[in-house]
Amino acid sequence: MRHAVEHWQRWREDPWLRRLGYCAAAAILIALPFVVDATLGRAWVRIIDVALLFILLGLGLNIVVGFAGLLDLGYIAFFAVGAYSYALLASPQFDIHWSFLALLPTGAFVAALFGVLLGAPTLRLRGDYLAIVTLGFGEMIRISLNNLNRPYNITNGPQGITLIDPLAIGEFALNRTYTIAGFTLAPVHSYYFAFLACAAASIFISLRLEDSRIGRAWIAIREDELAAGAMGINTRNLKLLAFAMGATFGGLAGGLFASFQGFVSPESFTLLDSIMVLCMVVLGGMGNVGGVVLGAALLTALPEALRYAGPLQQEWLGEVYVDPSDLRMLLFGLALVLMMLLRPAGLWPSTLRRRELAGGEEPRAGR
Amino acid sequence: MPAVDTPLLAAQSLSKRFGGLAALGGVSLAVKRGEIFGLIGPNGAGKTTLFNVLTGLYPPDAGECAFEGEPLPGLKPHRIAARGIARTFQNIRLFANMSALENVMVGRHVRTRAGVAGAVLRGAATRAEESAITSRAFELLDYVGIAARASQPAHGLSYGDQRRLEIARALATEPKLLALDEPAAGMNATERAALARLLERIRAGGVTLLLIEHDVSLVMGLCDRVAVLDYGRKIAEGAPLEVQRDPAVIEAYLGGALA
Numbered sequence: 001m002r003h004a005v006e007h008w009q010r011w012r013e014d015p016w017l018r019r020l021g022y023c024a025a026a027a028i029l030i031a032l033p034f035v036v037d038a039t040l041g042r043a044w045v046r047i048i049d050v051a052l053l054f055i056l057l058g059l060g061l062n063i064v065v066g067f068a069g070l071l072d073l074g075y076i077a078f079f080a081v082g083a084y085s086y087a088l089l090a091s092p093q094f095d096i097h098w099s100f101l102a103l104l105p106t107g108a109f110v111a112a113l114f115g116v117l118l119g120a121p122t123l124r125l126r127g128d129y130l131a132i133v134t135l136g137f138g139e140m141i142r143i144s145l146n147n148l149n150r151p152y153n154i155t156n157g158p159q160g161i162t163l164i165d166p167l168a169i170g171e172f173a174l175n176r177t178y179t180i181a182g183f184t185l186a187p188v189h190s191y192y193f194a195f196l197a198c199a200a201a202s203i204f205i206s207l208r209l210e211d212s213r214i215g216r217a218w219i220a221i222r223e224d225e226l227a228a229g230a231m232g233i234n235t236r237n238l239k240l241l242a243f244a245m246g247a248t249f250g251g252l253a254g255g256l257f258a259s260f261q262g263f264v265s266p267e268s269f270t271l272l273d274s275i276m277v278l279c280m281v282v283l284g285g286m287g288n289v290g291g292v293v294l295g296a297a298l299l300t301a302l303p304e305a306l307r308y309a310g311p312l313q314q315e316w317l318g319e320v321y322v323d324p325s326d327l328r329m330l331l332f333g334l335a336l337v338l339m340m341l342l343r344p345a346g347l348w349p350s351t352l353r354r355r356e357l358a359g360g361e362e363p364r365a366g367r
Numbered sequence: 368m369p370a371v372d373t374p375l376l377a378a379q380s381l382s383k384r385f386g387g388l389a390a391l392g393g394v395s396l397a398v399k400r401g402e403i404f405g406l407i408g409p410n411g412a413g414k415t416t417l418f419n420v421l422t423g424l425y426p427p428d429a430g431e432c433a434f435e436g437e438p439l440p441g442l443k444p445h446r447i448a449a450r451g452i453a454r455t456f457q458n459i460r461l462f463a464n465m466s467a468l469e470n471v472m473v474g475r476h477v478r479t480r481a482g483v484a485g486a487v488l489r490g491a492a493t494r495a496e497e498s499a500i501t502s503r504a505f506e507l508l509d510y511v512g513i514a515a516r517a518s519q520p521a522h523g524l525s526y527g528d529q530r531r532l533e534i535a536r537a538l539a540t541e542p543k544l545l546a547l548d549e550p551a552a553g554m555n556a557t558e559r560a561a562l563a564r565l566l567e568r569i570r571a572g573g574v575t576l577l578l579i580e581h582d583v584s585l586v587m588g589l590c591d592r593v594a595v596l597d598y599g600r601k602i603a604e605g606a607p608l609e610v611q612r613d614p615a616v617i618e619a620y621l622g623g624a625l626a
Contacts, residue, residue, distance in 0.1 A: 205487050212486030212493075213479055213500070216465075220473045223462035230422055230456075232448030232477025232540050245483070 033192040034183075044304075045188040049260065051300035052195035053253050058280040058296040059202045059289065060249025065278065066287035066350075067215060068242035069222025071131040073274055074118070074138025078247040080269035081114050082107035082254020084145060084155060087264045090165040093156060100167045104255045111251020112244040114141075119243035123236055126225070138274050146266040160265025167194055167259045175262070191260050198256060199293075202249055206289045209245070218242055219287075283339050285346030294348050302335070303328045373436055375400045375575050376421070376452075376544055381430035383416055383599075390416040392599040393430065398544065403566065403576040405590035405607070407583075409619060412596040414579045415457055418548055421577075422454050423447040434544070449477050453542035455533040457549045457579070463522040467513060467532050470521050471504035474539025507535040511565060527558040531565070538569070545569065546577045551585050563589050587611065595619065 033045045061075045085107035089098045098106075118137050122130055149157030166175035166187075174190040209215045217238050220228040229235045258264050276299065284295020310324035322330075339347070374397035383391040390413045398404045406414050420427045423444040432439045434450055442450070453474075462470050479500060485493040508514045511531040516524055521532060530550055537545055550566070551559045563585055570576055580586045586593060587607045595603040595610055597619040603610050610616055 208487045208489060209483070212489075212497070213476060213481045214483055214486050216469060216473050217476050219465060219469075220462050220476075223464060224460050226424070226444075227456065227460035227462065228473070229444040230424070230448060230454055231474050231536060232445045233473070234443075234445045236443075241483070 029196060033189045037186075037189070042186065042188060045186075045192060047301060047304045049188055049191050049195055051297045052192070052199045053257055053260075054277065054280060054296040054300050055199045055293050056195075056202050056249055056253040056256075057277045058284070058292040059206045060246045060253070061277050062206065062246075062281050062287065062289070062292045063209070063218075063249070064242050064246035065281055066292070067210065067218040067222065068239060069218075070239060070242060071127060071134070072243075072246070073131045073135040073271070073278065074141070075134075075246070075250060075277055076269045076271075076274040077118075077138040077141035078111040078114060078250030079254040079257065079273075080141050080145060080266070081111045081247075082251030083258040083264045083268070084161070084254075085110045085251070086255035086258040087161040087164050088154070090259070091161050092163050093161050097165055100165070100255070100259060104252055107255035108248045108251040111247040111254065114251075115243040115245075115247025116240050118247075119240045123239055135271065135274075138269075138271060142266050142269050145269070155266075158266060160263055160267075162263050164258050164262045164264065166262065167191070167256075174259075191256075195256060195260075198252060202252075203289055203293065206292075210289065214238070214241070279336065283336070283346055285349040288346070288348055288350035291346050291348035291350065295346065298347075303332065306331060374398055375435060376577070377431075377433045378417075378421070379431040379433075381417065381420055381432055382428045383413075383420055383425060384428055389599045391420065391427070391430075394596065394599070394601050395430075396594050396601065396604065398575060398577055400575055401570065401573070402591040403570055403578060403589055405586045405593040406577065406579045406596065407581070407586055407593060408596035411598075412619075413599040414596055415548060416599075417596070418454060418546055418577075418579065421447075422452055422546065445477065448540050448542075451541070451543035452546060453537035453540045453544075454546040455530070455537055455548055455550060457552070459526075459529050459533055461521040461529060461532060461536070464520055466518050467508060467521055467524065467528075468501070468504050468517040470532055471507050471535050471539045472500050474507075474536040475500045475503060477540050504535075504539060507538055508532075510538070510568075511535045512561070526553050527555075527562075530554070530562070534565070534569075538574070542574060544575045544577060546579075548579045549581060550578070551580060551582050559585055583611075 033048065036044050036048060057075070057079060060078070061072065064070050064072045064075070086100075086103050088094060089096050089103055089106065090100070091097075118134065122133050125133060145155045146158055148155040155161065166173050168174065174194060175187045177187065178185040217228065217233045220231070220233060221235055221238060225235055257268075280295040280299045281292050282295075283299065284293065285291020306328040307324055309322070309327050310320050313320045313322070343349075376398040378397075379395050380393040381391050381395070382389070382393050394413070394417060396404075406417065408414055416425070419425050421432060421439065423439070423442050423446070427440055434447075434452060437450070439447060439450075462473060465473070479496050481493045481496050505514065505517065508517055511534055513524070513528050513531050513535070516528060516532075521529065524532060530552075534545075534547070534550065547566075551562055554562060559582065566576060566578070566589060578586070578590065590607055592605060593607050593610045594601055595613070595616050602615045602619060603613040605613075
């Protein structure tokens, strides 16, 4: 393992090999949806699309939880805010049809405002207390969306908003199927590339932020807020910035989600979804961008893969003994328990977390 | 530039109560530029409380306090750090899981500017700032004598090295006044002598030092002036040797029977 790591580091230092590596990765990522389509089927391309959205969400939450150490259990609310911002301004609901080029930044900005709105009253809270307040905030947003159909119908309540505009540039809409030189470009393919671009941008931004003055200040706040303040870090502003940055990622993902589905309703934004995103961050490796990407991809794919459990039982045992949806939750729980026992710092932990666990320090509140 | 005889730090009858306990009962003191000022007193005398009030951790209940002629109370800790007061903590508060170098780099935060846009775009100005931060942090680690530990996580350093790292981190904020809360606690005689030399060097570099210390020989050898606190009040102030002979001080330390 250590040998492999050293090898990898030497490999990374060679600029030409690195460029070659980037090109190879780009080629694989471009071919991926078509290869998956041809082998596993179109449903799996859709799953990959969703995984890319979860990577965006995971990286956003990672800024708040992983970098700044603020435990947020209502993160999905920002996803909801972004999704509804898009839905309300690009659907027959009010007959407004803005371009996505204006809508995605708007959704991200509105979500960032909500991030500051949540952050401001919770600045003095840490750990468990912050978790409870953010959990309540997430539920408030969902319940508001559910009930804002009376006396004036804004969100259409539990029925949700339908016929949301797709991402489109001029005549080229991502929800139509095109045939280019014998290649079929289905909506799931087009959206794949849109989401891939956003996920790549979010990875880039996360990595740059982590290795910067701002990132160090966030980590310092996570490690010891009082000492960070005494060293001249404006802890209030930096915590608000973490909430706002995290929410921006969530809001952007929400807008993309709304355009992709063409439909949003409050039930897409439950506490369970918040916890799912948090699981991706924690299981992948809190604070480590690569780990979060891995966690998001695995936890999106795993439940889908377990759908095959039903047909397989039928085939091998002649009868379905365990309902696939029960099995999914069961195995998911088992995976979580095993992870916590075997790799408590996540599948791909940050060097910081590895040190932390190797140091055998007693856990502190706020982690 | 304020007049030369204006004290760098002047506190006027600072008071702080915690419930029924008067942790500080009207303490006044003046620290001059370029001196090493010692703050001594028995446990629970209010020394650390005074530090916490001076550095903005607690607001004082009453009293004034000015740094370079400008009032301090009401300022948040990070504003006070920006004004030029840096501190260390009695029970070391490093960023335990960051490397020694990163700890000192955090200290540069208050003197640097790069924001989110700079971090993401990483233009020439940001790159120059980052490399200046890194090289300054290395210099400071070298200055306090732990450059060899740069990449180690702070919690893995020896106790003495952790104290030195705290000093390096505080120096990174470019303080005019460095407030040290028991910097020699837990050090052996050799380490203490090395610390005394380091503090002398820091003073020679133009930084004024305010020092809480229990180790009498260190205080006597190092400090220009000393103030003694007992039960939240200042009971003596002056040159170390004078203070040492003061009957009130002897009584505070040894109890009434021996005075």
